[in-house]
Amino acid sequence: MNQTFNQCLILACGNTLREDDGVGPFLAQWAEEHWRDDPRVRVLCDHQWTPEMVEEVAQAESVIFVDCATDCEAGLVRTMSVEPAEDNTKLSTHHLDAGQLLALSQQLYGAIPRNSLLLTVGAGSLELREGFSEVVDKALPDASRILEEAVRRFLDPSD
Amino acid sequence: MTQTITIDPVTRLEGHGKITIYLNDQGDVENAQFHVTQVRGFEKFSQGRPFYEMPSLTARICGICPVSHLLASAKACEAIMSVRIPHTAAQLRRILNLAQMVQSHALSFFHLSSPDLLLGMESDPAQRHIFGVAAARPELGRAGIGLRRFGQHIIELLGTKRIHTGWVVPGGVTEPLSAAKRDEILAMLPEAYANVSLALAAYKQIADRFQQEISVFANFPSNYLGLINEDESIEFNDGALRLIGPTGDTIENGITAQRFTEVIGEAVENYSYTKFVYYKPLGYPEGSYRVGPLARLNIVKSMGTPKADQELVEFKQLASGPVESSFFYHHARLVEALYGIEKIEHILADPQILDTHVRATAGVNRLEGAGQIEAPRGTLSHHYKVDENGLITWANLVVATGHNNNAMNKGVLQAAKAYVKDGKFSAGALNRVEAVIRTFDPCLSCSTHAFGQMPLAMTLLSADGEVVDRVIR
Numbered sequence: 001m002n003q004t005f006n007q008c009l010i011l012a013c014g015n016t017l018r019e020d021d022g023v024g025p026f027l028a029q030w031a032e033e034h035w036r037d038d039p040r041v042r043v044l045c046d047h048q049w050t051p052e053m054v055e056e057v058a059q060a061e062s063v064i065f066v067d068c069a070t071d072c073e074a075g076l077v078r079t080m081s082v083e084p085a086e087d088n089t090k091l092s093t094h095h096l097d098a099g100q101l102l103a104l105s106q107q108l109y110g111a112i113p114r115n116s117l118l119l120t121v122g123a124g125s126l127e128l129r130e131g132f133s134e135v136v137d138k139a140l141p142d143a144s145r146i147l148e149e150a151v152r153r154f155l156d157p158s159d
Numbered sequence: 160m161t162q163t164i165t166i167d168p169v170t171r172l173e174g175h176g177k178i179t180i181y182l183n184d185q186g187d188v189e190n191a192q193f194h195v196t197q198v199r200g201f202e203k204f205s206q207g208r209p210f211y212e213m214p215s216l217t218a219r220i221c222g223i224c225p226v227s228h229l230l231a232s233a234k235a236c237e238a239i240m241s242v243r244i245p246h247t248a249a250q251l252r253r254i255l256n257l258a259q260m261v262q263s264h265a266l267s268f269f270h271l272s273s274p275d276l277l278l279g280m281e282s283d284p285a286q287r288h289i290f291g292v293a294a295a296r297p298e299l300g301r302a303g304i305g306l307r308r309f310g311q312h313i314i315e316l317l318g319t320k321r322i323h324t325g326w327v328v329p330g331g332v333t334e335p336l337s338a339a340k341r342d343e344i345l346a347m348l349p350e351a352y353a354n355v356s357l358a359l360a361a362y363k364q365i366a367d368r369f370q371q372e373i374s375v376f377a378n379f380p381s382n383y384l385g386l387i388n389e390d391e392s393i394e395f396n397d398g399a400l401r402l403i404g405p406t407g408d409t410i411e412n413g414i415t416a417q418r419f420t421e422v423i424g425e426a427v428e429n430y431s432y433t434k435f436v437y438y439k440p441l442g443y444p445e446g447s448y449r450v451g452p453l454a455r456l457n458i459v460k461s462m463g464t465p466k467a468d469q470e471l472v473e474f475k476q477l478a479s480g481p482v483e484s485s486f487f488y489h490h491a492r493l494v495e496a497l498y499g500i501e502k503i504e505h506i507l508a509d510p511q512i513l514d515t516h517v518r519a520t521a522g523v524n525r526l527e528g529a530g531q532i533e534a535p536r537g538t539l540s541h542h543y544k545v546d547e548n549g550l551i552t553w554a555n556l557v558v559a560t561g562h563n564n565n566a567m568n569k570g571v572l573q574a575a576k577a578y579v580k581d582g583k584f585s586a587g588a589l590n591r592v593e594a595v596i597r598t599f600d601p602c603l604s605c606s607t608h609a610f611g612q613m614p615l616a617m618t619l620l621s622a623d624g625e626v627v628d629r630v631i632r
Contacts, residue, residue, distance in 0.1 A: 046321065046322075047222075047322060051270070051289060051303075051304050051307070052304055052307045052308045052311060054304060055301075055304065055305075055308070100290075103290065104289075104290065104293060104300075107290065107293040107294055107297060107300070108293050108297050108300050108301050108304070109301075
């Protein structure tokens with residue numbers, strides 16, 4: 001495994017052409033700008049979370065997964081701790097969820113981040129268009145603030 | 160009374176497929192069919208679009224090998240433009256194509272096929288996936304992930320994005336390579352070599368356990384088609400196609416993109432949306448052939464890089480003529496991945512690789528153009544017709560899975576006859592029938608396209624496998 005060690009990895013996923021599924025890329029771009037000069041924070045974003053990301057996860061002290069959610073009310077910003085998944089029988093070759101990535105990290109590298117958080121914004125619409133639904137658009141400043149607080153907490157636990 | 164066994168969906172493939180096995184009254188296999196159930200329609204909805212949009216449009220057919228469509232499409236566009244791209248652009252595109260091949264072959268071997276090979280065809284389906292591999296052989300899990308990351312990162316360095324990169328355009332590429340990026344790629348090579356060597360060693364160690372599968376996994380004489388250089392070394396971007404027969408003799412050489420439709424035809428069967436591609440002079444289905452890693456290694460006399468050449472010698476010792484069993488696609492895939500890494504290193508040493516002249520420009524100079532390359536799965540051809548304004552009036556894509564379609568169906572029937580007896584089967588037997596398809600590594604997303612009426616059949620089976628109703632359009 002490469003020796004690079006990230007204190008805080010922000011790992012986002014989503015599709016900017018599927019309306020509110022673009023939440024992950026939006027917050028990733030915001031994070032890139034916000035922590036542009038802070039080498040302790042690394043931001044990765046792609047359409048999906050794939051097995052190839054597992055080495056980055058294993059090397060991080062903390063990881064924050066960012067995505068939209070379809071199992072809650074639109075615009076709701078939630079954070080929850082993530083544990084390595086125990087049931088990995090339903091797998092796709094192209095997309096893992098956060099728990100599966102952690103499980104693979106544990107399996108392959110014997111390591112998972114000390115802190116693992118999933119930040120989601122409830123999707124209002126996933127139509128084929130760019131931009132966000134009104135309710136999600138209003139939630140994005142809140143989501144950015146919560147992301148910032150989480151990163152600050154992980155970078156400096158005494159804060 | 161006949162019975163029908165259906166495997167739906169086929170797992171660990173790209174795209175969606177279905178296999179139907181037909182039993183006779185004695186419960187023996189009478190026939191088997193591999194149905195591709197997807198419809199894409201790219202050839203239809205691209206009509207009316209400007210030709211220069213086609214590379215980025217057709218790249219969206221697939222997330223695994225979008226680079227292949229980018230390149231074949233760009234070549235078709237360049238034929239319309241009547242341009243020859245700068246040398247540096249051609250070399251950079253080669254690197255891109257090889258990087259894609261490495262990551263695609265890594266996906267096929269490590270994620271899709273190694274669960275069967277490492278854990279066994281009879282192993283618990285709940286464990287027969289990448290997590291099971293990671294648990295049993297974590298070093299192989301890491302090697303697979305490492306090779307995919309190697310290929311994807313090169314694609315990202317060249318084209319900004321890992322998937323659906325936009326860097327390849329008609330006339331060349333949009334950006335030259337920087338010295339920093341070149342050095343970053345070179346720094347990744349040692350780990351890539353280590354990972355592919357580990358995979359080859361692991362494969363060779365376990366392949367002997369699968370003699371039964373080797374004997375019935377689409378193991379029959381066939382023709383083979385692939386690109387080749389004039390010095391008979393392997394080629395993925397340029398050159399012309401060669402078709403060889405079951406004994407290895409050349410049937411036809413020098414099939415350029417412009418001659419493709421003269422000699423290659425497409426047949427339609429009513430049970431699949433994928434067409435059946437064949438060599439016209441021999442007719443259908445006698446003119447069917449195989450493409451992809453097995454075919455390419457059967458056709459060429461050398462790889463052109465030292466380590467891969469050694470592996471080719473060993474590969475060709477598997478048979479006195481062409482290697483016939485499709486099980487050996489796995490072996491051929493790993494040899495090609497090794498070649499890809501070596502060739503990338505070789506190309507990066509080209510003194511012109513950092514040149515900034517990477518694009519030729521022109522408008523419409525011909526109303527028709529075709530381009531062909533070798534994608535990871537086999538030969539890919541794009542053929543377009545445009546009007547004077549450069550708008551697409553007609554497009555046809557012939558993809559690897561179409562070329563292999565007849566062979567896949569024959570392979571499924573052969574495996575089904577070996578593993579389904581007296582109407583009885585085990586989960587491992589059904590997995591072997593699927594595993595035959597996986598040796599071809601088909602990408603079903605590409606292979607479905609429009610050609611007149613769409614056949615559609617729905618078969619209703621009772622719990623014990625009897626057909627109780629069928630709707631056909």
